[in-house]
Amino acid sequence: xxxxxxxxxxxxKARKVASTLAGLNSTCKNQAxxxxxxxxxxxxxxxxxxxxxxxxxxxxxxxxxxxxxxxxLNEQRIENMVISLRELVNLKDPxxxxxxxxxRPNGLEIGQMRVPLGVVAIIYESRPNVxxxxxxxxxxxxxxxxxxxxxEALRTNQFLVDQIRAALTRAGVPADAVQLVTTPxxxxxxxxxxxxxxxxxxxxxxxxxxIKTVVENATVPVIETGVGNCHIYVDASAExxxxxxxxxxxxxxxxxVCNAVETLLVHxxxxxxxxxxxxxxxxxxxxxxxxxAVTREYLPWAEAATEEDWGTEYLNLILxxxxxxxxxxxxxxIATYGTRHSEAIITSDYKLAxxxxxxxxxxxVYVNASTRFTDGFEFGFGAELGISTQKLxxxxxxxxxxxxxxxxxxxxxxxxxx
Amino acid sequence: xxxxxxxxxxxxKARKVASTLAGLNSTCKNQAxxxxxxxxxxxxxxxxxxxxxxxxxxxxxxxxxxxxxxxxLNEQRIENMVISLRELVNLKDPxxxxxxxxxRPNGLEIGQMRVPLGVVAIIYESRPNVxxxxxxxxxxxxxxxxxxxxxEALRTNQFLVDQIRAALTRAGVPADAVQLVTTPxxxxxxxxxxxxxxxxxxxxxxxxxxIKTVVENATVPVIETGVGNCHIYVDASAExxxxxxxxxxxxxxxxxVCNAVETLLVHxxxxxxxxxxxxxxxxxxxxxxxxxAVTREYLPWAEAATEEDWGTEYLNLILxxxxxxxxxxxxxxIATYGTRHSEAIITSDYKLAxxxxxxxxxxxVYVNASTRFTDGFEFGFGAELGISTQKLxxxxxxxxxxxxxxxxxxxxxxxxxx
Numbered sequence: 126x127x128x129x130x131x132x133x134x135x136x137x138k139a140r141k142v143a144s145t146l147a148g149l150n151s152t153c154k155n156q157a158x159x160x161x162x163x164x165x166x167x168x169x170x171x172x173x174x175x176x177x178x179x180x181x182x183x184x185x186x187x188x189x190x191x192x193x194x195x196x197x198l199n200e201q202r203i204e205n206m207v208i209s210l211r212e213l214v215n216l217k218d219p220x221x222x223x224x225x226x227x228x229r230p231n232g233l234e235i236g237q238m239r240v241p242l243g244v245v246a247i248i249y250e251s252r253p254n255v256x257x258x259x260x261x262x263x264x265x266x267x268x269x270x271x272x273x274x275x276x277e278a279l280r281t282n283q284f285l286v287d288q289i290r291a292a293l294t295r296a297g298v299p300a301d302a303v304q305l306v307t308t309p310x311x312x313x314x315x316x317x318x319x320x321x322x323x324x325x326x327x328x329x330x331x332x333x334x335x336i337k338t339v340v341e342n343a344t345v346p347v348i349e350t351g352v353g354n355c356h357i358y359v360d361a362s363a364e365x366x367x368x369x370x371x372x373x374x375x376x377x378x379x380x381x382v383c384n385a386v387e388t389l390l391v392h393x394x395x396x397x398x399x400x401x402x403x404x405x406x407x408x409x410x411x412x413x414x415x416x417x418a419v420t421r422e423y424l425p426w427a428e429a430a431t432e433e434d435w436g437t438e439y440l441n442l443i444l445x446x447x448x449x450x451x452x453x454x455x456x457x458x459i460a461t462y463g464t465r466h467s468e469a470i471i472t473s474d475y476k477l478a479x480x481x482x483x484x485x486x487x488x489x490v491y492v493n494a495s496t497r498f499t500d501g502f503e504f505g506f507g508a509e510l511g512i513s514t515q516k517l518x519x520x521x522x523x524x525x526x527x528x529x530x531x532x533x534x535x536x537x538x539x540x541x542x543x
Numbered sequence: 544x545x546x547x548x549x550x551x552x553x554x555x556k557a558r559k560v561a562s563t564l565a566g567l568n569s570t571c572k573n574q575a576x577x578x579x580x581x582x583x584x585x586x587x588x589x590x591x592x593x594x595x596x597x598x599x600x601x602x603x604x605x606x607x608x609x610x611x612x613x614x615x616l617n618e619q620r621i622e623n624m625v626i627s628l629r630e631l632v633n634l635k636d637p638x639x640x641x642x643x644x645x646x647r648p649n650g651l652e653i654g655q656m657r658v659p660l661g662v663v664a665i666i667y668e669s670r671p672n673v674x675x676x677x678x679x680x681x682x683x684x685x686x687x688x689x690x691x692x693x694x695e696a697l698r699t700n701q702f703l704v705d706q707i708r709a710a711l712t713r714a715g716v717p718a719d720a721v722q723l724v725t726t727p728x729x730x731x732x733x734x735x736x737x738x739x740x741x742x743x744x745x746x747x748x749x750x751x752x753x754i755k756t757v758v759e760n761a762t763v764p765v766i767e768t769g770v771g772n773c774h775i776y777v778d779a780s781a782e783x784x785x786x787x788x789x790x791x792x793x794x795x796x797x798x799x800v801c802n803a804v805e806t807l808l809v810h811x812x813x814x815x816x817x818x819x820x821x822x823x824x825x826x827x828x829x830x831x832x833x834x835x836a837v838t839r840e841y842l843p844w845a846e847a848a849t850e851e852d853w854g855t856e857y858l859n860l861i862l863x864x865x866x867x868x869x870x871x872x873x874x875x876x877i878a879t880y881g882t883r884h885s886e887a888i889i890t891s892d893y894k895l896a897x898x899x900x901x902x903x904x905x906x907x908v909y910v911n912a913s914t915r916f917t918d919g920f921e922f923g924f925g926a927e928l929g930i931s932t933q934k935l936x937x938x939x940x941x942x943x944x945x946x947x948x949x950x951x952x953x954x955x956x957x958x959x960x961x
Contacts, residue, residue, distance in 0.1 A: 143904075144878065144902065144904065147901075147902075147904070148901065148902060221901075227923065229921070229922075229923055233912055233916060235922055235923075238900075238901075240904070242934050242935075243904065243934065321758070325934050326934065326935060340739070340762055341762055344758055344759055346764075346765075346933060346934070346935045347764075348935070364957075367956075367957040370957065370959050371957065371959055373959075374959035374960055375959075378959070378960050378961075460562065482656075482952045483565075483566065483639075483656075484562065484565075484566060486561075486562065486565070486658070486661065486950075487950065488950060488951060489950070489951040489952075489953060490950060490951070490952050490953065491953045491955060492953070492954050492955060493954075493955040493956055493957055493958075494651055494953055494954075494955025494956075494957070494958040494959075495955075495958060495959045495960050497959070497960040498651060498953065498958065498960060499951075503647070503960065504647075504653055504951070505645065505647055505653075515764060516660050516661065516743050516744065516764070516948040517660075517744060517764045517766070517935055517936040517948070518935040518936040520948050520949060520950060520951075521950070521951045522951075530934040530935070530938055531938055532904075532905065532906060532907070532908060532938060532939070533906060533907040533908070533917075533922070533938075533939045533940075534900045534907075534908050535907060535908065535909045535910070535912055535916065536910055536911075536912075537909060537910060537911040537912025538785075538911055538912075539782075539785040539788065539789065539911055539912070540911075540912040540913060540916065541788050541789055541791075541792035541793075541796070541912075541913045541915070542792055542796050542913050542915040542916060542921065543796075
């Protein structure tokens with residue numbers, strides 16, 4: 126209950142400033158972003174000191190090297206935060222856009238105006254750059270934000286949010302636009318997930334466990350960013366050189382991310398020529414292959430794939446490979462095991478390309494390109510809040526618009542309904 | 544657990560046909576709609592007999608006259624269902640629209656294609672026309688639907704869904720496009736709300752209690768249709784005749800619906816002239832007024848409003864009235880007590896009109912028009928699924944597009960990420 130009251134207080138403060146934030150013009154919001162950038166640059170030494178305390182405590186707690194790396198700030202990482210803030214200034218503010226407007230027979234003019242969501246809560250894990258990134262994206266879109274970062278980064282996040290709030294105040298923006306949940310108590314997260322009166326949307330940014338917990342327990346509407354078990358289907362009609370380059374790129378360019386390919390499906394007519402070449406590319410790049418029986422006829426060095434492999438997001442230099450009889454078998458495999466993130470076909474067949482684009486149920490469906498492009502920056506949004514694998518509100522890479530909604534505005538001159 | 548298995552089976556069947564439904568062209572879907580219309584027309588006598596059983600059982604159970612009225616079908620109501628089906632045929636199918644498409648510097652062409660949500664579950668109360676309406680809207684948008692109507696209407700709904708499925712089969716559309724939950728067990732509803740693997744979105748259509756239960760318990764994403772505690776603010780600058788007509792219309796044209804006005808806010812400078820006239824209009828129309836102390840100086844016959852009145856959606860011929868010092872007080876009142884549905888200002892002041900439109904946080908914000916226009920048909924959508932008071936995905940009157948989502952389609956010619 127103490128946590129509930131604490132979170133309610135944050136919610137009330139956020140709601141109180143939301144209307145002011147919604148009314149800020151872009152110039153003012155951009156000045157505030159620049160003010161935050163200056164504050165971070167000016168106080169990087171103190172920030173590093175605060176972060177060092179977190180890292181030292183984390184190491185004493187026995188956190189893994191991988192975890193400590195994500196937690197650790199350095200001059201370069203601080204500089205990157207500052208660069209991101211400055212880049213955000215240059216993006217177009219979506220708030221206030223009237224997307225459509227039409228006139229009804231009775232003379233009413235009805236339009237849809239893009240407006241902030243209101244109060245956004247973001248729950249994330251240990252990387253401190255998310256604190257600045259999330260605060261900045263919410264500020265740019267006129268939302269109040271309540272941040273709940275990993276408890277291991279609490280000193281760092283506290284210092285960052287103090288700096289952000291000081292910068293906001295200097296820019297004439299209410300400091301409560303950005304608030305941090307400072308209690309490490311997990312019950313506070315539960316309160317946050319159920320505070321429908323004060324929070325308009327909840328965004329979990331982190332691993333599958335965090336997202337599952339939020340989806341299971343939240344009553345506040347959630348924007349879910351999900352896992353990517355992505356496939357490439359190499360059709361009989363594929364250009365072999367193109368297919369080799371795309372598969373290699375999608376698997377090895379950055380294997381740890383959600384848009385990397387995890388399963389390769391190969392038409393049996395092209396497998397005899399394609400698989401030995403593609404297999405050699407992958408082997409040379411250090412990729413372990415887990416193949417079906419037919420795959421292993423062409424790549425005898427591959428491990429045998431189990432049922433589990435088809436459903437696994439490796440996030441690593443491992444690729445499952447299956448030879449299929451035709452495109453229908455590939456589509457059925459994708460429908461069964463895919464996570465509706467990013468799916469690609471490599472083909473020269475016009476009809477099949479269209480059929481694949483229309484049939485596959487995923488956030489991003491590709492013809493003849495690497496799945497690695499599913500990314501807000503690669504799509505040209507200039508920012509990315511995450512990649513949604515849900516179907517409501519936002520699907521695929523989310524830019525600034527995902528943090529807004531549309532309201533109807535209606536201009537009349539005395540219309541009444543008959 | 545028996546219910547869980549039953550609902551899972553419905554979910555599996557729906558998911559199985561979803562991809563086929565997504566690929567149907569508009570001509571085929573329209574033929575299926577016409578086929579349903581014919582089936583209903585041809586079998587109206589049997590439908591009335593099934594409905595009569597529900598009504599008789601309901602009366603024996605002691606259901607209220609109001610409830611029985613909503614449950615009862617007659618020739619006219621069946622004819623209205625048939626007319627709605629035929630009208631839906633004439634609406635443009637949103638599926639397959641590519642809303643935007645752009646080319647990236649690397650030559651990738653990225654577009655957003657409108658596609659069905661997939662599997663939609665709709666939980667509703669006793670009106671049997673919702674069964675046909677919901678099935679038809681989902682069919683038109685290429686979604687599979689699982690319907691769960693009020694148990695009091697089970698025989699009627701069962702008959703309707705049997706007819707719909709027969710008509711679908713005749714039109715070459717898989718019958719499992721439309722399924723009905725036939726167990727009256729409430730646990731089945733709970734299963735439906737948590738079947739994330741098979742259901743893409745859940746839409747409760749009904750009273751506040753139903754919606755609250757769904758929001759509290761669902762893990763499946765929900766499109767929430769909410770209550771409307773709508774306000775009209777009559778500014779000092781209002782044209783008095785216009786304000787009188789709009790207030791009378793918004794309160795009395797159909798008081799039982801969510802876009803009817805519930806509280807009138809009046810600027811104190813115009814109150815001496817406006818309130819006696821407006822009060823007389825309302826009194827003549829049988830409206831009971833619950834006013835603040837100042838209101839009662841001008842309308843001595845009005846009841847005294849309590850704190851509770853400001854937060855009440857009467858859905859009846861009752862209006863709360865408050866005199867305010869200025870527009871800011873009106874805005875603060877709306878922000879405190881409004882349910883973010885529909886809010887209106889009556890004013891001749893250009894600057895204030897813009898300020899009100901921009902500041903009020905609601906699905907629909909009006910200048911100089913009745914709140915009663917918040918409606919899919921009045922907005923020109925040709926259909927209405929309900930009025931969303933949530934901010935994610937769909938806000939305000941929902942037409943066919945609310946039953947769709949966008950997926951990214953990407954045309955490449957060998958692009959890899961560097």
